[in-house]
Amino acid sequence: xxxxxxxxxxxxxxxxxxxxxxxxxxxxxxxxxxxxxxxxxxxxxxxxxxxxxxxxxxxxxxxxxxxxxxxxxxxxxxxxxxxxxxxxxxxxxxxxxxxxxxxxxxxxx
Ligand SMILES: [Zn+2]
Numbered sequence: 001x002x003x004x005x006x007x008x009x010x011x012x013x014x015x016x017x018x019x020x021x022x023x024x025x026x027x028x029x030x031x032x033x034x035x036x037x038x039x040x041x042x043x044x045x046x047x048x049x050x051x052x053x054x055x056x057x058x059x060x061x062x063x064x065x066x067x068x069x070x071x072x073x074x075x076x077x078x079x080x081x082x083x084x085x086x087x088x089x090x091x092x093x094x095x096x097x098x099x100x101x102x103x104x105x106x107x108x109x
Contacts, residue, residue, distance in 0.1 A: 019050060019052040020049045020050065020081035020082045020085055021051055021055040021068070021073055022054075022055050023074075023081070024052045027054075028052075029051060029052055030052070030053060030056045031048055031049075031050060031051075032048070032049050032051035032056050032059065033048060034047050034048070034064050035064065036060075036063075038061045039061065045086060045089045045093060048089075049085060050085065058071065
């Protein structure tokens with residue numbers, strides 16, 4: 001499979017300051033798949049989000065909504081932050097013809 005994302009999500013360069021799940025602003029972020037690969041998720045622009053280390057290891061392969069509820073995290077805030085990150089990624093990758101096409105194709109799979 002071809003990944004639409006380069007290695008290492010450049011969160012800082014995207015200007016992402018808050019982790020989308022918990023809103024943490026003071027820790028390094030790791031790349032997470034919102035829908036885990038083990039549940040049929042893919043490395044697409046729609047499905048990746050930066051996560052802080054503690055969210056990433058706690059969420060692991062859980063389905064995101066159930067996990068947010070169990071952790072009593074703010075689902076709405078997550079959706080808004082995730083949308084902002086997706087938009088930033090789309091703008092960024094729009095400038096790269098192959099990456100943009102790839103993302104489109106992966107979405108239809
Ligand atoms: Zn977190």
